[in-house]
Amino acid sequence: MRLLEILREAHRNTATGMSRAIIWLLCWTVAVAAPVLLDTATVASVLAAQEDFRNAGGDVTIVSAPGHVTADGCLGLNTVDGIEGAIALRKTTTKAPLAALPNTAPPLIEYAGDLAHVLPVSLSGSGIALDASIAKELGAEAGSSLAGTDGASTIQVAGVFDWPDDGRVATLSGAALAPVPATGSFDECWVRAWPPDTDLQPILLLATDGDSSSETRTGPLNDSLGVGHSTAELLTKRTTAMSPWTAPLLALIIGILTIWLRRIEFAGNLHAGAQRAELTLQVLLETASWVLPAYGLVIVGEYLLVQQIVAPGDALAVFLDSLAPISAAAAATLIGSAISIAAIRRSSLYRYVKDR
Secondary structure, X not given: OOHHHHHHHHHHHHHOOOOOHHHHHHHHHHHHHHHHHXXXXXXXXXXXXXXXXXXXXXXXXXXXXXXXXXXXXXXXXXXXXXXXXXXXXXXXXXXXXXXOOOOOXXXXXXXXXXXXXXXXXXXXXXXEEEEHHHHHHHOOOOOOEEEEOOOOOEEXXXXXXXXXXXXXXXXXXXXXXXXXXXXXXXXXXXXXEOOOOHHHHHHHHHHEOOOOOOXXXXXXXXXXXXXXXXXXXXXXXXXXXXXXXXXXXXXXXXXXXXXXXXXXXXXXXXXXXXXHHHHHHHHHHHHHHHHHHHHHHHHHHHHHXXXXXXXXXXXXXXXXXXXHHHHHHHHHHHHHHHHHHHHOOHHHHHHHHHOO
């Protein structure tokens, strides 16, 4: 057959339902989408849990050595690989001088360093950062100006942070944080590090002055969360890690069945003088006529699912990772069809009819 005749034959078989294109399209879509989407949901769950872990302070370690934490030592940890931020804090005996709260003013805690690199707070200009509960009571937000207790001064609010009662230390609950120069001694060094690395623990002690008489302790900001694990480790150990790669195997089986179930038809064609190469091209065209739309449906479904359940920062990477097994499944279907047509023998036509 000439190429045009092969194309016409493939089109005729598809249009008349001979190739059962709609049925195989639906079967393929379900067989490929199910394991891929299942794994995507698992990946999204892992990423969301890691994000919750970090938002609750699970990635922050506190080095406590009252009066023996140095600003240089603490802030110097910012240069260590794996450490995203470090701030030095010290408690004061004074209250924030807010005229609106003369008797219930929040305690004032001084800090040195970049607060936004350690705590979930966005700073706007200079000034104090308030616990959200205090800011709500005052009707304040980032950029607000509050009257001071002396009646003449104003206090700028640089940011507002949430400090829920979820297991994290109560140090900043209902407090006001005031930035100070990185000089003098501090009580604590808060270090945010990701991914979790136990090898960093000895390095954190560099935040202190090394005075052997001081009582130095290290511990998590939120000890209710347990030990953290890197995202890469959790994704590697997820139960559905191999699930997407069952899709190519299922697709290969579908590709074989689509042609093998028509073995009488193709054996008859071979008996009538059709060339195997021509039949191979025909079945590949017929298979492609429904595999490509099914492939598109799964891709679109995966994309929509990723957009719904994966954080924007991770969505593209998760989507691109899912393309490999889906594309492999499409290729496996064509390979399966080619294998099947190659296995059909003209001499077996009588047996095919008998076994039908």
